[in-house]
Amino acid sequence: MSNHIITRFAPSPTGNLHIGSVRTALFNYLFSKSNDGKYLLRIDDTDKTRSTKAYEDNIVNGFKSLGLNWDNPKLIRQSERTAVYKKYLQKLLDENKAFISKENDVKEGDRAEVIRLKNPNKKVTFSDLIRNEVEFDTTELGDFVIAKSLEEPIYHFASVVDDFEMGITHVIRAEEHLSNTPRQILIQEAIGANRPIYAHIPMILAPDRSKLSKRHGATALTDYFEKGYLQEAIINYLAFLGWNPGGERELYSLEELIKTFDMTKVQKAAAIFNIEKLDWFNREYITKLSDKDFIEHSKSFIPEWLSADSPQFKKLLPLLKEKITVFSEIKTIFENVNELGFVQKLNNFAPDLLLWKKNPSREVAHKHILFVKEAIENIQDSDDTFTAETIKNALWKYAEENGKGDVLWPLRVALTGQEKSPDPFTSATILGKQESLKRIDLALAKLNC
RNA sequence: GGCCCUAUCGUCUAACGGUUAGGACGGAGGCUUCUCAAGCCUCAAAUCAGGGUUCGAUUCCCUGUAGGGUCACCA
Numbered sequence: 228m229s230n231h232i233i234t235r236f237a238p239s240p241t242g243n244l245h246i247g248s249v250r251t252a253l254f255n256y257l258f259s260k261s262n263d264g265k266y267l268l269r270i271d272d273t274d275k276t277r278s279t280k281a282y283e284d285n286i287v288n289g290f291k292s293l294g295l296n297w298d299n300p301k302l303i304r305q306s307e308r309t310a311v312y313k314k315y316l317q318k319l320l321d322e323n324k325a326f327i328s329k330e331n332d333v334k335e336g337d338r339a340e341v342i343r344l345k346n347p348n349k350k351v352t353f354s355d356l357i358r359n360e361v362e363f364d365t366t367e368l369g370d371f372v373i374a375k376s377l378e379e380p381i382y383h384f385a386s387v388v389d390d391f392e393m394g395i396t397h398v399i400r401a402e403e404h405l406s407n408t409p410r411q412i413l414i415q416e417a418i419g420a421n422r423p424i425y426a427h428i429p430m431i432l433a434p435d436r437s438k439l440s441k442r443h444g445a446t447a448l449t450d451y452f453e454k455g456y457l458q459e460a461i462i463n464y465l466a467f468l469g470w471n472p473g474g475e476r477e478l479y480s481l482e483e484l485i486k487t488f489d490m491t492k493v494q495k496a497a498a499i500f501n502i503e504k505l506d507w508f509n510r511e512y513i514t515k516l517s518d519k520d521f522i523e524h525s526k527s528f529i530p531e532w533l534s535a536d537s538p539q540f541k542k543l544l545p546l547l548k549e550k551i552t553v554f555s556e557i558k559t560i561f562e563n564v565n566e567l568g569f570v571q572k573l574n575n576f577a578p579d580l581l582l583w584k585k586n587p588s589r590e591v592a593h594k595h596i597l598f599v600k601e602a603i604e605n606i607q608d609s610d611d612t613f614t615a616e617t618i619k620n621a622l623w624k625y626a627e628e629n630g631k632g633d634v635l636w637p638l639r640v641a642l643t644g645q646e647k648s649p650d651p652f653t654s655a656t657i658l659g660k661q662e663s664l665k666r667i668d669l670a671l672a673k674l675n676c
Numbered sequence: 677g678g679c680c681c682u683a684u685c686g687u688c689u690a691a692c693g694g695u696u697a698g699g700a701c702g703g704a705g706g707c708u709u710c711u712c713a714a715g716c717c718u719c720a721a722a723u724c725a726g727g728g729u730u731c732g733a734u735u736c737c738c739u740g741u742a743g744g745g746u747c748a749c750c751a
Contacts, residue, residue, distance in 0.1 A: 237751090239750080241751070279751070325695090330749085336750060367679065381751085403745055405681065406681090429744090470689095471689055474690085475698090497681095504701045504702080550713070633710085647710090
């Protein structure tokens with residue numbers, strides 16, 4: 228039986244791929260894959276005035292970037308299936324299950340004639356994997372519109388026909404469609420389609436409990452990629468928004484999610500989108516990244532004066548890995564004092580910053596920097612020899628004997644001009660021997676005046 | 677407003693009707709330390725309210741309240 232499961236995600240290309248849609252698609256994907264079934268992608272572009280190719284591309288590329296691959300070899304577009312809908316529409320008309328309605332109250336843009344379904348006016352009960360039995364009285368729907376004309380079905384009709392023809396067994400979609408379900412069931416019964424099993428997954432809400440919209444920040448998947456969120460983090464976070472396998476582990480790869488996913492454990496209530504938790508997932512996955520992958524992700528954010536392939540950037544890697552939450556931060560981290568601003572240029576700091584707080588003496592600072600200068604001068608200048616390790620080895624004993632703060636603090640400030648900075652050995656190797664000595668001389672000069 | 681759905685720390689959530697109501701994010705404090713961060717440890721923080729059912733309700737039922745969805749010739 229599990230082999231028969233077919234799910235679909237059917238976005239309409241009237242906007243960029245929304246982060247909430249990604250989760251709906253993800254649950255479709257996870258459910259079908261965890262049951263050894265198929266997952267299809269269909270473009271619901273019956274609304275010709277609002278659908279665009281650019282949005283379609285955004286959606287398709289979004290799923291490709293996430294690695295949520297669909298099983299239909301060719302993209303299915305409703306706009307290319309008008310003949311199919313026409314056939315069903317005509318049949319309904321012929322069987323007297325639908326009728327052409329002459330409209331009285333015609334608004335701007337409305338047709339004078341539309342096709343309406345003859346509503347049998349009954350109670351409809353359907354089962355939902357997440358909400359169990361749900362009952363509606365369809366009387367209040369009236370004879371609702373199913374098409375503007377034989378060539379122009381509206382969403383509900385096209386969707387039902389396609390789900391039927393594609394053999395969709397499980398319709399997994401956002402909760403906003405729960406109230407749409409009875410009218411779609413009426414259409415199903417009219418065209419003689421069998422009823423799929425439903426799963427209406429809870430909405431994702433903004434922190435103020437309203438619908439997640441641009442007003443609250445980024446909503447498009449592409450926004451998150453542009454900020455430098457990792458696909459693994461996005462998928463993992465979204466999977467855990469409204470779902471939980473029950474244990475205490477939270478880090479799951481897509482493969483592991485497929486193995487673990489269970490639709491009956493999906494939450495019934497809406498979930499609030501919490502960017503801080505997403506940030507945490509992203510940091511977790513950044514930590515796991517290999518140097519090679521980290522560099523690859525960094526490329527579009529590295530400032531022009533720094534090359535991703537340079538030895539200098541390699542030395543910066545561990546610092547960057549521990550500091551950033553999203554990759555776009557690399558863009559500004561090199562511009563800011565107290566971050567990595569010192570790498571490109573030394574800021575004009577006050578001489579007193581060189582003094583260790585527990586022993587603020589210019590003489591002491593001067594003396595120690597002088598020693599450090601000589602020690603550094605004696606280290607051979609090459610990428611292999613002027614490393615954080617050799618620099619540390621050259622200074623550590625002296626620092627321990629004379630007080631680490633007394634020796635290392637002035638060096639730290641001399642090299643970076645910042646009160647917050649990486650350890651001085653790493654800073655020195657990043658700057659290189661020449662630049663380090665230049666800055667040390669400058670510090671010495673500052674202490675003399 | 678009608679109809680429908682929902683309700684555990686601020687947030688995401690765990691708990692076959694029996695637990696000191698657990699974990700994670702965020703927050704606070706501490707340890708470590710030449711700064712910052714990271715890391716490690718500790719702490720604060722919740723069963724919407726009122727009725728039932730039951731020996732016993734976070735859990736089942738009802739009512740209220742609150743939030744969300746939907747009421748298109750959009751999807």
